[in-house]
Amino acid sequence: QSALTQPASVSGSPGQSITISCTGTSSDVGGYTHVSWYQQHPGKAPKLMIFDVSNRPSGAPNRFSGSKSDNTASLTISGLQTEDEADYYCSSYTSSNTYVFGTGTKVSVL
Amino acid sequence: EVQLLESGGGLVQPGGSLRLSCAASGFTFSTYVMRWVRQAPGKGPEWVSSISGRGGSTYYADSVKGRFTISRDNSQNTLYLQINSLRDEDTAVYYCAKGGDTAARYFQHWGQGTLVTVSS
Numbered sequence: 001q002s003a004l005t006q007p008a009s010v011s012g013s014p015g016q017s018i019t020i021s022c023t024g025t026s027s028d029v030g031g032y033t034h035v036s037w038y039q040q041h042p043g044k045a046p047k048l049m050i051f052d053v054s055n056r057p058s059g060a061p062n063r064f065s066g067s068k069s070d071n072t073a074s075l076t077i078s079g080l081q082t083e084d085e086a087d088y089y090c091s092s093y094t095s096s097n098t099y100v101f102g103t104g105t106k107v108s109v110l
Numbered sequence: 111e112v113q114l115l116e117s118g119g120g121l122v123q124p125g126g127s128l129r130l131s132c133a134a135s136g137f138t139f140s141t142y143v144m145r146w147v148r149q150a151p152g153k154g155p156e157w158v159s160s161i162s163g164r165g166g167s168t169y170y171a172d173s174v175k176g177r178f179t180i181s182r183d184n185s186q187n188t189l190y191l192q193i194n195s196l197r198d199e200d201t202a203v204y205y206c207a208k209g210g211d212t213a214a215r216y217f218q219h220w221g222q223g224t225l226v227t228v229s230s
Binding site: 001003032034036038045046047048051052057087089091093096097098099100101102103104 | 145153154155156157160167169171172205210214215216217218220221222223
């Protein structure tokens with residue numbers, strides 16, 4: 001199972017909006033609504049930010065939103081804040097009860 | 111409050127074995143699918159294995175199939191990962207994780223991780 005493709009880095013100024021893409025195939029992203037997004041700060045465990053494409057868990061700020069079109073999912077951070085600087089990973093459920101993660105995107109707040 | 115606490119990591123030679131444990135609390139352990147996810151240094155997370163609530167169904171990534179065995183003891187609220195025939199590329203932080211509900215196909219709760227280093 002190949003990793004989902006994400007841009008290596010995305011940057012923005014405080015208050016701006018950024019979008020991170022996550023491209024897979026019809027066997028993962030395109031075939032299921034079980035796409036999730038994780039934020040990871042250095043030395044910490046990943047933190048769930050979005051599940052099932054567009055749902056936010058309690059504790060995730062409402063400036064984080066998710067969407068999907070065909071084989072590509074997207075995470076948008078609106079009103080970028082300095083604490084949003086971190087690595088972000090997408091993940092998708094695939095066939096046979098397996099999961100695949102993305103290659104990761106480093107978000108920098110300029 | 112959900113708590114997941116991994117242990118059992120360490121330095122091991124190639125070809126060696128380790129048994130990782132994950133002590134769970136704050137939820138009804140036996141009703142949740144539990145999973146192991148690992149993250150090599152400087153790399154993204156990689157799903158390793160999942161086990162159903164009663165332990166009757168197990169699933170593995172191709173990269174570990176035949177070498178790793180996931181199991182659970184619901185009487186002790188503990189998840190295990192037996193890792194054999196270790197390779198350099200198995201060096202990683204190993205996390206146990208669970209979803210937000212019993213049918214969840216995402217990873218909401220994570221432990222702090224335990225580091226496995228494979229080196230001679």
